[in-house]
Amino acid sequence: MRYEGMIFRPPSEANSLILQVTVGCSYNRCTFCGAYREKSFRAKSFDEVKSDIDEVSSYGIRIPRVFLADGDALILPQKELVQILDYLNLKLNGLERIGTYANARDILKKEREELQNLKELGLAIIYWAWNRGTLRY
Numbered sequence: 475m476r477y478e479g480m481i482f483r484p485p486s487e488a489n490s491l492i493l494q495v496t497v498g499c500s501y502n503r504c505t506f507c508g509a510y511r512e513k514s515f516r517a518k519s520f521d522e523v524k525s526d527i528d529e530v531s532s533y534g535i536r537i538p539r540v541f542l543a544d545g546d547a548l549i550l551p552q553k554e555l556v557q558i559l560d561y562l563n564l565k566l567n568g569l570e571r572i573g574t575y576a577n578a579r580d581i582l583k584k585e586r587e588e589l590q591n592l593k594e595l596g597l598a599i600i601y602w603a604w605n606r607g608t609l610r611y
């Protein structure tokens with residue numbers, strides 16, 4: 475697994491595989507949050523993400539939970555998120571739940587049908603901008 479910089483995850487994702495699909499936060503201006511100040515936001519390429527999934531998959535262990543890092547992976551275009559979730563479902567043994575951080579802007583950019591599609595692919599929990607809320611949909 476190739477992580478860039480400090481990785482943060484919610485306490486309830488302590489036993490999850492942390493899969494870094496973006497680096498930093500696309501907004502990065504909340505006055506109360508300095509988590510990603512040192513990082514310039516970028517989306518990892520699918521090849522980078524695929525390589526990490528392939529590595530974990532090669533261990534042959536059961537991985538029920540995955541958390542998509544960094545600060546707001548939901549900012550990724552729908553097509554890219556679907557590609558990642560499809561590949562996780564294909565490769566990981568026993569996958570039950572995928573989670574991610576997001577902010578209100580990311581959520582509002584998605585159509586209802588897009589969020590529904592992500593849910594059907596296993597994205598079952600969104601941690602909404604740190605301690606401001608959790609969305610189960």
Ligand code: SF4
Pocket residue numbers: 499500501502503504507508509510545546576577603604
């Ligand atoms: S609280 Fe969330 S949206 Fe705001 S800067 Fe931190 S990671 Fe980004």
